[in-house]
Amino acid sequence: MSDPDWIRDRADFVADRDTSPGPLAEQFALLTTSLLTTKTAAGVLQELSMAAVRFLPGADMVSVTLRDADGRLHTPVATDQLAVRLDHVQYDNRRGPCADAVDPAGPAFSLSNDLASNDLWPEFAAASVDLGFHAVLSTALPRDPQPPELSGALNVYSRNKQAFNAADRDVMLLLATHGSLALSTSRAITTAQLQAEHLRKAIDSRDVIGQAKGILMQRRKITADAAFDVLRETSQSLNVKLADLAKTLADRHTELDT
Template identity: 35%
Template sequence: MAGDPDEFAEIALKMHDEDSLDETAERLLEYSLKAVSCSYAGVIFVHGGKRVETVVATHPIVEVLDQIQLDHGEGPDIDVLSDVVSIMVSDTTTESRWPDWGKRVAEVGIRSLLSVRLYTSTDTVGTLNLYDVEPNHFDVDDQAVAHILARHAAIALANARSNEQLRQAIDARKLIGQAQGILMERFDLNADQAFAVLLRYSQDYNVKLRLVAERLIATRVLPS
């Protein structure tokens, strides 16, 4: 795959064709493992510029590795999200930039890492993270290939996330509309009055408006 423009173009099209955010991320991992042979891989998303989460991974150990960085507040993935576009770690046992992180990661069997930022011209989506149990596994060619994959994937992932948020917003509007209809019929309210009732319950009970609507539709009863 490395260096083949036609194959990279085909990969980009396939990632854009995926229906959901998770499916797009999973396809990225599939291609990454083929292009850069390694032990494990995962994708981290960043939400609102602060909260991060492991979206997909090829093995449960990846979530452990991500949590180690969050617990220590340091590590290559964190730096890639803010300072640089990619980082390569040749050997975690001798890594001096994040010594605490390196020690913990080495203890769980990871010796080398390649982390690449997933970003568009307007937004940072997250990071693509590749791991191997052997030291000195990744080289500059692997880094170049990962960069190309990440740039294609970032656009597909950003679009998938926007589409998913739009679908969620549409679903929420439908649920709230149904809940308003129930209140309007039961209590002879107009649409604005019914919405005000839902909003008051949402604020009083510190529950999202969508959840108040879901409960009313399912039980025909507002929170008590």
């Protein structure tokens, strides 16, 4: 297609259309801004859970399931303690919508709009109905490609039957995608902060060791290598970290005998 044809087709496509965003699009825009300013994984998951309550009309409570590298499941965030109870019923039995969705080999989502008639997860279904919840929708969080590739699921519970439809599944998929991207961002920030802190400590240690070596070289009239050997041997004999020993010498050298 030539450039003039593309320009004409684009003009025809947008002609006489209302291009203003709808309420859901506006809410997702606000969520994106909020997630981008959230620097911790816990904060991201909390924002995600609250958004699911707002975005899905049938949602009464929301939880997040995470699967550790050893396969252990846990709920770090929930809008209601009843959601935590129902999550743990699934963890104990290894059966349920969030247990299925969080499984790397499992489905992208698990849905039941009438738990009273569900025979896939009997223990979970019975516990849910006993607590007054009749529908559930769990959506897998896209896995972070970086090791250890932990998996998770966003779980929404409703007190009403037939609470969730195809549109709700689409919204949940978008929420899960937003959440996973934000988690990757917060993880990258945390990693960068840790690396920067490690580098700063390494530089500080190198500087203080250099100061201690200089003191020994001046007082004992020895070479830099010999001064370092003195520090290393003293560190080993006293069972004190080399950097800590060097800092003590640098800070208190005026109190020590020459």
